[in-house]
Amino acid sequence: MLKKDSAKDSVAKKPRTKVSPTQRMDDGGPTRRGAPQARSAQLEARILESAVDEFAEHGFSGARIERISQRAETVDRMLYYYYGNKDRLYQAVLEKIYADMIGAQRDFVMPDDPIAGMRELIEHSWDHYVAHPDLVRLLMNENLLRGKYIQESKKVEETSFPLVQTVSVLLAKGQKKGVFRKDVSSEHVLMTIMSLGFFYVSNQYTCSRWIGVDLMTRPRRNKWRAHICEVVLEFLEARERALGPA
Template sequence: MAAARRPAEAPAARRPRNSAKTKASILAAGRVEFADRGFEGARVDAIAERAGANKRLLYHYFGNKEDLYRAVLLDAYQEIRRGERALSLDQYDPVQAMDRLVRFTFRHFLANPWFPRLLGTENIENARFLKTMPDIKALHSPLVGQIAAIIERGNTAGIFRRDVDPVQLYISVAALGFFYVSNTATLSVIFERDLSSVAMVQEREAHAVQMVLDYLRTKPGA
């Protein structure tokens, strides 16, 4: 008697593609590759492999290498702007608001060391990609306005000086964290201190806050 024929197995269902997750993985991999190797040294193959994505899919979502680099830059700026908006600075008094902004900026650089390296790469490129990204200006304008409002509220309360350029102030706030994080290794050797230790990082953060607040409280000509 012939053996009963086993029913044919149905073909395995193809797993639906999660485009948002794949794009996020590619952007995250691009951050690391561009930050570590610069634009010229970065390889699309390496980014696709790190992201666990097909290279053709990478090109499908982001176009060429230059477009992917622009997307990584834009995503990096959008991330820090989202963090700043989440601070809800208008809900705090001027001193607390500026304290929160300085600490957030410092901690963002500290938690994302790839970010200073990525910005260093774009500066080596003389910002040639950033100049072609119209979305960047719109991202920064609200932050400048927010800082200007904090300064105005502080001045009205008799706490802060009025003659403060919000752009110059933000550059100083960013520099206090950026330089420390991007130069921790060399500064640790030069000054024979482990600047990456928790104690030194906390000391530096407090120092940054104090510098900014002391400047804002200093009356012109004092």
């Protein structure tokens, strides 16, 4: 005697779509489908940290996926799983270093005194460059690519940089108190601070060779830190104040 098909059995089952473990990065992505959250976040963080090291060391063109996965103690397909392709992984690296830099800028506590505030801001910016050489190398590489990936990033586009606002506020406070010149712009002040710090770190190897000293020893770094403060603060000093009474 044959059993009648139940209503449940009579419903055609839809085949599940599976992500191929051999999916190539060029196919796009990401392909994430609900891995255990904590473990997944840890692995993604390891991949991103490994990618920062790899892209900083070898640039976009020279970076290799297999080296990133090896360093992150995973397999290549997991990079495809999280980021889809090399371009997206590189963009995520840029977004991470910008996020770290913005986080450091937000940690800056602005003193009431504009001169002290500007000095501390300069030192804060310089210390971040020195402590994060990967940031400098990655930004140099992205400039060689004419800013292609940073321009495509919605995250960076929608982010405001606290340093811009901080410089503007400090400059305005100093101008109001009569201790800073009124004929300078916050843009020039910001670019001066960034240039004097970034150039020193980015060109440390060639400049050390030309000058014949190791520019990155602690005493020399400290002297340059003081030099940046002196250059910027002397530039900002109100002319009447600098000249003294007639």
